[in-house]
Structures are given as C-alpha cells and as structure tokens.
Amino acid sequence: MLAFYHTPMSCSTASHIALEECAETYSRHRIRLYKPDEHAAYKRDVNPLGTVPALQTERGLLTENLAIMCYLADRNPQLQLLPLDNFERAQCLSFLSWIASSAQIARRQSRAPQRFTDDEAAYPGLSSSGAIKFKACVARIEERLANSSWIMGEQYTVADGYALVVYHWALLDNLDMTLYPHFSAHLQRMLQRPAVRRALVEEKCRLLELE
Ligand SMILES: N[C@@H](CCC(=O)N[C@@H](CS)C(=O)NCC(=O)O)C(=O)O
Structure with a gap:
C-alpha cells in the first residue's frame, strides 16, 4: 500500500x-x-x-x-490526469516544472531569504524581489486561465492541484485575489471536485471558506 x-x-x-x-x-x-x-x-x-x-x-x-x-x-x-498527446503532456510537465522551479522558489525567496544568503543585510532586498517574482507567477496563471476552465484547457489534470497551491500561497501573502478573477474562478471549480474537497477538509484548509 x-x-x-x-x-x-x-x-x-x-x-x-x-x-x-x-x-x-x-x-x-x-x-x-x-x-x-x-x-x-x-x-x-x-x-x-x-x-x-x-x-x-x-x-x-x-x-x-x-x-x-x-x-x-x-x-x-x-x-487522464496527464494528457495522452505527446506535445500536450510535455506542456503539462512544463507547467509542473515551472511551479516547482520558479513559483515556489520565488515565494521561498520572499518568505525565507535566509535560505539564499548568509548576509543579513541582503534579506530585505532578496525578500522583495522574491515577492515581485511570485506575483508575476500568479499573474501568469491568471493569464493562462483567461480562456479555459483548467490549466490544460478543457482537460482537468494534476497541474490544477498545483495551481491551487499557488493560489493558497498568494492568499497567505495577502495578494488581492479580486485582481485575478480567472484564477479565483478556477479555485471555485476546484472546490466543486469531491477529491479536492476531501484533501482540503483533511488538511483543514481555509480555502474551503472561500466557496
Ligand atoms: N521541489 C520539491 C519541493 C519540496 C519542498 O521544498 N517542500 C517544502 C514544503 S512546501 C519542504 O519540505 N520544506 C522543508 C525543508 O525544505 O526542509 C517538490 O516539488 O516536491
């Protein structure tokens, strides 16, 4: 098991x-x-x-x-939690990899600059440039969702769960999510999925309060 x-x-x-x-x-x-x-x-x-x-x-x-x-x-x-088509699958992997290597790292730089340098004087600058980069990642997801229900168009994939994590981080960082209506609508679609709800209920996640 x-x-x-x-x-x-x-x-x-x-x-x-x-x-x-x-x-x-x-x-x-x-x-x-x-x-x-x-x-x-x-x-x-x-x-x-x-x-x-x-x-x-x-x-x-x-x-x-x-x-x-x-x-x-x-x-x-x-x-079909990953696209079957070779190119679309690669696009989906590209998104997953980008969240792990860009969005998550930008947020880490903003929240934990001490993990990037020993120089305490550099913390504020690193933190604010991390926050700017993270915000740009949120904006990129908003743009991606402007014309589709899910990250990969009309097919729900594992990429959507990863996008939800970014949404939660943005909320924790007090970003004004009304500026990201497509991303917010994506969250509402996510909250309609029983599997997503089960995971969030088990984690006692405050995203459930936004329904
Ligand atoms: N690239 C890894 C990142 C894993 C990661 O850094 N997870 C964080 C929590 S979001 C963690 O375990 N932090 C504790 C640590 O780095 O020791 C992945 O996508 O799974």
Missing part, C-alpha cells in the same frame, strides 16, 4: 489532491516540519532530503511533487 508523507497546506497538497483523485488506498502521515524532533526523525526514517511530499511505493520512495503526481497519473491512466 502507498504511504503518503505531507504537511497540510504546503506544496504537498498538490500530490494529496492527486492521490484523492486516483482514489488510491494509502496511509497518510502528517509531518510537522516546524517541530525539529519530528523533522529530524522524518529525515532519518523516511526521506533523507527532509522535504514533503514523499510517497512510499511498493518499489521505493518517491520525492518531488512533479514525480509523485506523474507516477499517480500513470498508475491510473483511465483518469
């Missing part, structure tokens, strides 16, 4: 949504990253990288949202 390691309302929510969409049987393990002892035990016993999400499979441990979501989509091909 699959074992899922996650932290509520972190980036691992994207993989949590994918797991619920697949209706896989799995055990869920909540890791409180902010508790040093718990984090150390997780690193020692499960994932030496210390990051969430992680998925223990029959064949070993998988880390990284992108890999976990693609693995789950491929295990359940009938759900």
Whole structure:
C-alpha cells in the first residue's frame, strides 16, 4: 500500500489532491516540519532530503511533487490526469516544472531569504524581489486561465492541484485575489471536485471558506 508523507497546506497538497483523485488506498502521515524532533526523525526514517511530499511505493520512495503526481497519473491512466498527446503532456510537465522551479522558489525567496544568503543585510532586498517574482507567477496563471476552465484547457489534470497551491500561497501573502478573477474562478471549480474537497477538509484548509 502507498504511504503518503505531507504537511497540510504546503506544496504537498498538490500530490494529496492527486492521490484523492486516483482514489488510491494509502496511509497518510502528517509531518510537522516546524517541530525539529519530528523533522529530524522524518529525515532519518523516511526521506533523507527532509522535504514533503514523499510517497512510499511498493518499489521505493518517491520525492518531488512533479514525480509523485506523474507516477499517480500513470498508475491510473483511465483518469487522464496527464494528457495522452505527446506535445500536450510535455506542456503539462512544463507547467509542473515551472511551479516547482520558479513559483515556489520565488515565494521561498520572499518568505525565507535566509535560505539564499548568509548576509543579513541582503534579506530585505532578496525578500522583495522574491515577492515581485511570485506575483508575476500568479499573474501568469491568471493569464493562462483567461480562456479555459483548467490549466490544460478543457482537460482537468494534476497541474490544477498545483495551481491551487499557488493560489493558497498568494492568499497567505495577502495578494488581492479580486485582481485575478480567472484564477479565483478556477479555485471555485476546484472546490466543486469531491477529491479536492476531501484533501482540503483533511488538511483543514481555509480555502474551503472561500466557496
Ligand atoms: N521541489 C520539491 C519541493 C519540496 C519542498 O521544498 N517542500 C517544502 C514544503 S512546501 C519542504 O519540505 N520544506 C522543508 C525543508 O525544505 O526542509 C517538490 O516539488 O516536491
């Protein structure tokens, strides 16, 4: 059976949504990253990288949202959580990779500049340039959703769960989400999906209050 390691309302929510969409049987393990002892035990016993999400499979441990979501989509091909068409699949992977390597890193730079430099004097500048970059990522998702229901057009994919994580981060950063009506409408569509609701209810996520 699959074992899922996650932290509520972190980036691992994207993989949590994918797991619920697949209706896989799995055990869920909540890791409180902010508790040093718990984090150390997780690193020692499960994932030496210390990051969430992680998925223990029959064949070993998988880390990284992108890999976990693609693995789950491929295990359940009938759900078409990734496009079948070669080019569209590559486009979807491109979006997933961009969230992991650009949006998430920009936000980290804005929230935790100390992870990018030892020079305390540089923290404010790094933080504000991270915030500007993150806001540009939110705007890019808004633009992408202007003419379609889902990130990949009319097909719901694992990319939509990852976009929801970005929406949540934007709210936590107090961005005015009325400026992003298409992204906000996407959230409402997400909240209509039973699998998304199950994941968010389990994580006690405040996005549910926005319905
Ligand atoms: N690129 C990784 C990022 C994983 C990651 O950094 N997760 C954060 C939570 S959102 C984490 O585990 N932070 C704790 C740490 O870096 O030690 C992915 O997409 O899964």
